[in-house]
Amino acid sequence: MRRLRAWGNDLIGFLFLPETDKWLTVLRVGLGLQVTVYALFLKSDWQYLFAGTGKGLVSRELGEAIISFDSPFIPKLGWLVTLGGHVNIGEETVLSVAWACLLVAGCCLLLGLFCRPAAISAWFLHLCAAQSGGLLAYGADNFMTMGLFYLMLSPLPDRYSLDHWLGKTKPKNPQLLGFWRRVLQLHLCLVYFFGGLGKSLGSGWWDGSNLWRALIRPPFDIISPDILIRFKYLLPILGISICLIELGYVFCIWMKKTRFIWLVCIVAMHIAIGLTMGMYLFALIMIVLNLAAFGPDFGSLFLAYRERFRPVLPERLSP
Structure with missing residues (x-):
């Protein structure tokens, strides 16, 4: 019994090891850059890739129909197009707005502005795009979705974000940071x-x-x-x-x-x-x-190397 309790304590200590939020800053900025570059790369081909039947490279409906065999609850751009149709907004406009929102979400993550809403929006919109274009998606899309999923669940904002500087948020729980x-x-x-x-x-x-x-x-x-x-x-x-x-x-x-x-x-x-x-x-x-x-921790690593290779100065002679 004691051994099981010790194993349980070791497991909890392993999973909830206290951490600073510097790793979260790296993840937020890196994913913000990733989403921004992703959106800019697809700017000229966005409509061509995700348009409906007869308008694009591969019909969006075809990709979404294949994905629906796995689960009808997987987010798709078709949801947004259907929603826009109920308020008389055309498919092209809906797709353009979705692209613009994805780009804005990436820029917000880069700056650390509205971190949580930006992370959720980026995850949802990218997942919609990746699933609707499933026939053209590859490993990068899967790992982007994974990274954004962990980011939106992590204890945002980090202390290097604009949200922290503008809102003076309290430091996050180190154990929760360590868990994620x-x-x-x-x-x-x-x-x-x-x-x-x-x-x-x-x-x-x-x-x-x-x-x-x-x-x-x-x-x-x-x-x-x-x-x-x-x-x-x-x-x-x-x-x-x-x-x-x-x-x-x-x-x-x-x-x-x-x-x-x-x-x-x-x-x-x-x-x-x-x-x-x-x-x-x-x-x-x-x-x-x-x-x-x-x-x-690149800051600590730099300081350690600076201390290690700092030239040794001669000690001052006492008067």
């Missing part, structure tokens, strides 16, 4: 572990063939095949390295001696994905989530 950071950490560990496990089970990542196929498939074929052939001996090494980094993440990211090294490796991996495959939004969201979950 811990949830984000555990979620990322599961993502990388099972991602690495799935890659390791086949031979494609061990011999580099999966990496080759990923780099030559349009529209991700930024690097010329001639260059890839010239350095083909590196593909198996890179493939094995990716498997080891993802599998080792769940273990090495928790240990102080290896945390910074593994964080640098995982960030470098996502930067490489962004630069070599053009998946800039995916790279950005993964870097933001990792820095928020396991990133160091």
Whole structure:
């Protein structure tokens, strides 16, 4: 009984470890930047991607019908279009307003203004867009939805936001801040572990063939095949390295001696994905989530290094 009670106390201590809100600032600013860039990237194609039958690239109704098989309660842009139709607002206007609201929500998160409403609005509108364009969505959309979900539930506003400076809000509960950071950490560990496990089970990542196929498939074929052939001996090494980094993440990211090294490796991996495959939004969201979950206290880190490398001045001679 005592052992069970001790385990319970250890679990509570692990889940509710007190934290400052600096990680929340990183998450808020990073997701604000992500949402803003996402909206700006899609500005010219927003209507084309999400218009109804006969007006867009792929009918929005088709994507929403497929999503409805999973659950009719998943938010979709069609809800907003239907709601606008009841008050005689056209589809094009509704979609334009939805895009503008998403952009404003991203900017508000960047500034830390109306943090909670902005986070909820960004999560809802992005989820609607991702589900309505499900046939065109990819991993970045899933991780954006995940990050915004955790952000809107976290104890906002953080002390570096405009909301805090204008409203003089009280400091948040450190244990509650620690809980939501811990949830984000555990979620990322599961993502990388099972991602690495799935890659390791086949031979494609061990011999580099999966990496080759990923780099030559349009529209991700930024690097010329001639260059890839010239350095083909590196593909198996890179493939094995990716498997080891993802599998080792769940273990090495928790240990102080290896945390910074593994964080640098995982960030470098996502930067490489962004630069070599053009998946800039995916790279950005993964870097933001990792820095928020396991990133160091950069202010304290800078002060520590400054103290470490500060030149030793000769002591003054006493008179």
